[in-house]
Amino acid sequence: MLIQLVLSIVVTGGMLTMTGDVLPCFDASVMTLPEDTCCIITVPITLDVASNHGVIVAAETEEHSNQNYALSLVDNLLQKPAVDELVQSKAVLVDGRTLLDTGIIAVRGKAWLDLVTLACSSREMISDLIRSRKEVLYGWY
Numbered sequence: 001m002l003i004q005l006v007l008s009i010v011v012t013g014g015m016l017t018m019t020g021d022v023l024p025c026f027d028a029s030v031m032t033l034p035e036d037t038c039c040i041i042t043v044p045i046t047l048d049v050a051s052n053h054g055v056i057v058a059a060e061t062e063e064h065s066n067q068n069y070a071l072s073l074v075d076n077l078l079q080k081p082a083v084d085e086l087v088q089s090k091a092v093l094v095d096g097r098t099l100l101d102t103g104i105i106a107v108r109g110k111a112w113l114d115l116v117t118l119a120c121s122s123r124e125m126i127s128d129l130i131r132s133r134k135e136v137l138y139g140w141y
Contacts, residue, residue, distance in 0.1 A: 009033075014112040019103030034071055036109030042099035047083050047092070054079055054101035057091040077101065 009016045012035075033039060042056050057076035076089055085091075091098045107115055119126055 014108035041104040044097040045100040056099040
């Protein structure tokens with residue numbers, strides 16, 4: 001049902017990215033994407049599986065939630081963490097699982113416009129970044 005996720009981006013405007021090693025094994029038809037922000041799609045997984053993947057540490061204060069999903073700020077991103085690092089980083093959920101970084105990122109609404117504005121107003125910086133093959137993190141607050 002990933003096609004429904006893609007269609008929601010196409011209809012409302014925005015961007016959906018998936019890293020090359022993503023295999024989405026969840027029902028995307030029940031997902032609700034926030035309107036004016038960027039979000040990383042996560043899936044709860046067991047700690048033994050988490051040790052081989054990226055893990056998102058969500059802020060303790062949820063912005064929005066219901067029985068099917070929660071929208072939270074990201075406190076940290078851990079790469080192939082050991083169990084003790086998961087515990088120390090407060091990445092373990094109440095049910096004993098943690099949040100897998102699926103590598104799927106959606107950008108919609110105002111966040112999409114901000115991203116396009118940045119790209120158009122900073123062409124030299126973007127070109128330098130592409131040439132350098134380095135990563136950069138921009139935050140919208």
